[in-house]
Amino acid sequence: MTDTVGIVIVSHSADIAKGTADMVRQMVGSEVEVAFCGGNSDGGLGTNVPLIIDAINSVWSSKGVAILVDLGGAETNSEMAVEMLEPERQDLVVVCNAPIVEGAVMAATEAAGGSSLAQVKAVAEELSAG
């Protein structure tokens, strides 16, 4: 249990997911829990609901978890994963509408300051505004 919002990165590519997490850690170190997943169950490009569920649970925080995604399937699978969490956790997880790399770095930086889930999401999504 930590007191900062957890961050989950979901890409179609395991390399992008890991690389994005590396960039996040460079910024926030271990102040924020970060998990990432990418690729389908055969090791190809894709996203995978069981891995997303595991990633969310691995960074669980009482303040909630923000998910950053790349393309459509990552978003759809992330939304599905959230609905398959324990009911009391579902309202504490958001999928951010933001570019994956920039969004993850900004969300994690905001989270490191102790911000709420809503604030973390809003900061990530400023990148998509206008």
Add this chain to the structure above:
Amino acid sequence: MSLHPETFKTLLRSAAEQVIASAPELTSLDQAIGDGDHGTNMKRGFEAVLGKLDAISAQPLDAALKMIGKTLVMTVGGASGPLYGSFFLAAGEAASHHGQLPHDLADIFDSGVSAVSARGRSRAGEKTMLDVLIPVLETLRTAAGQADLIDRVRAIAAEAAERTAPMRATKGRASFLGERSVGHVDPGARSSCVLVQAVCAGLEGQQ
């Protein structure tokens, strides 16, 4: 058109096998206007369904449909997992309230279609699987109880999939191509057609 457990099992096996057999065609369609993984994703999902065929078929209809949905969600690995998964999860939920086949078939199917629409934030005319599922639903309603229902459903599924060719995609990866998405059948529409037709063929074999 009663749904005996053995009938359900035969139908499900046949539908899964048809999807698996169509994987190369689905991949080829998806390579034209998407990321080219629809065939392998659907194959992975329906192979997982086949692997659980006995367990799924042993359940009552509502639980069986939900189990199919959950299996697809957990194994497909693309957007089609949650989309088809949501169809079967919602259809299963509806079947727990309206279990009388064939009387309630359209209502059960309607719940599945609504779930796909909500999950994909999509509607008719956007060059997606809904462009097959919605016309099929309409036919299930208008031709309910008629002797040629199965033939009509099969025909509309094929026609509707072909009708996605001239559409311009506004949802999914194909939308990135804009006008260049025109002229290709949508892979999701095609996989929906394959599933619907496999079920039709299976039901016909039971009559």
